[in-house]
Amino acid sequence: MSEADAASRHLPVLAERCLDLLAPALEPAGAVLIDATLGMGGHTEAALRRFPALHVVGIDRDPQAIALASTRLAAFDRFTAVHTTYDHIDDVAARYGDGGRVQGVLMDLGVSSLQLDEAxxxxxxxxxxxxxxxxxxxxxxxxxxxxxxxxxxxxxxxxxxxxxxxxxxxxxxxxxxxxxxxxxxxxxxxxxxxxxxxxxxxxxxxxxxxxxxxxxxxxxxxGELEVLERALPRAVEALAVRGRIVVESYHSLEDRAVKTVLARGATSSAPPDLPIEPETHRPYLRLLTRGAEEADAAEQARNPRAKSVRLRAAERLRPTPEHLLDRPTDRSRRSPAA
CATH class of the missing domain: 1.10.150.170 (Putative methyltransferase TM0872, insert domain)
Incomplete structure (x- = not known):
């Protein structure tokens, strides 16, 4: 498949909305975005064109996707491809981020157009x-x-x-x-x-x-759900302060996992009866979407894959408090609408 074929066959879902949400974190010089689900490179190409100082690291477990995306994006010296599963996002951030942290993470979950189209x-x-x-x-x-x-x-x-x-x-x-x-x-x-x-x-x-x-x-x-459940907290930990994460899900099990991790970070860990919230218990994420956003009718008409998308996003406010690392979610604590 040629570069032109890859571009014509892969229409990224909600690309502009994803980039709008990521923009405040990606505009400064030296910003790094990890596209954790590179596929045929549609989201990455849009990001590289919009942010001229951005470096994108694309992860994919599919060698064919890596090859096609690398050909499509060969004109950009600000792109690096990594062949691995995206639950290794922390290792990728440690290699390519500043101090092991990056400014943006994008995940477009599920099966790619390439995999569906190759009979x-x-x-x-x-x-x-x-x-x-x-x-x-x-x-x-x-x-x-x-x-x-x-x-x-x-x-x-x-x-x-x-x-x-x-x-x-x-x-x-x-x-x-x-x-x-x-x-x-x-x-x-x-x-x-x-x-x-x-x-x-x-x-x-x-x-x-x-x-x-x-x-x-x-x-x-x-092992998609197992990989996702390992990847999500690692992706949050890979974000620098003021970094942003955007995740597109396509079925309820994926979206539930995303909601749980982002809501946990946006929830106070203080006991609800405390009169004053200690600083160490304040949320370390800020939700950027109210619940899960869906594609409008125009986007669905343009790209049928968008019919089932659920988009969630969050911004990193501060490092995760030590007492919350690797701790199960407590749904009884105060939480914003999600």
């Missing part, structure tokens, strides 16, 4: 292909291997939790029955199983009936 990667239910779904095909267990190894209870859990699939039990049972005679190796075979085990009435609405199953398997294969 042989096995992410898309609309095209028959090998059941792979790995974002980095050089490592890990493929979807076919997962479907061959997991017992019925585990398959049911994956489909129900990660895909919010109402018929998870029926689909898991059918997968186990099928693999006893013929292994599942193709996306088309899985689509057929899902369709056969979802009632006709339920198939009439909500798009392709295999959508939730494919989402669930993709999340499980790539």
């Amino acid at each position: 042989e990667r096995g992410f898309a239910y609309a095209q028959d292909a090998p059941l792979d779904m790995r974002m980095d095909q050089s490592t890990g267990v493929s979807a076919a291997e997962l479907l061959a190894r997991a017992d019925e209870a585990e398959l049911r859990r994956i489909l129900r939790v990660y895909g919010e699939e109402k018929f998870a039990g029926r689909i898991a049972k059918a997968i186990v029955a099928r693999r006893e005679t013929i292994p599942l190796t193709r996306t088309g075979e899985l689509v057929d199983i899902v369709r056969e085990n979802i009632p006709a009435a339920a198939r009439r609405t909500g798009g392709n009936p295999a959508k939730r199953t494919f989402q669930a398997l993709r999340i499980a294969v790539n």
Whole structure:
């Protein structure tokens, strides 16, 4: 794929809104932005064009994405690509930030346009292909291997939790029955199983009936939620004071994880009955969005992927108090609307 192809195929979601939120942190000379989900480089290119003194470090676990984005962004000497998972964002900040801190972090979660459009990667239910779904095909267990190894209870859990699939039990049972005679190796075979085990009435609405199953398997294969839950607090800790983080999520489990970490930082850790809030218990983040922002009708018409986006952002006010590091969230404490 050429640089022009990458640019035409990847329309970044809410790019201007993301950059508007990040702008106060990225405008000063010497600012560093970590694009934790580089993909084909759409958000990074927009940032490099808008902020002429900005350096962007792009992280991606997909070697093909790294190669395509690096070609697309070759004209910018202010761009560096790093092949890793974004839960290593603290290591990346330590290498490229000033004193281990950066001015901005951007995360555009979920599957990329590149992975969806390349049929042989096995992410898309609309095209028959090998059941792979790995974002980095050089490592890990493929979807076919997962479907061959997991017992019925585990398959049911994956489909129900990660895909919010109402018929998870029926689909898991059918997968186990099928693999006893013929292994599942193709996306088309899985689509057929899902369709056969979802009632006709339920198939009439909500798009392709295999959508939730494919989402669930993709999340499980790539350990997406585990990576995200490790990455979010590390991303916050990688921010310099007055640095900003913007996160775009595309399903409820992602958004819930983002909300929890940002709300924790924007919440006083003082007991609610204290008459005066000690300085060491004051919030270390300030929320920049009221709840999760959604794309307006114009953005959704321009970019169909924006239909499910939920955007949240926060600014770093001060270092995290020592007593809060690695401590579980306490939902009983005072919290702003989130």
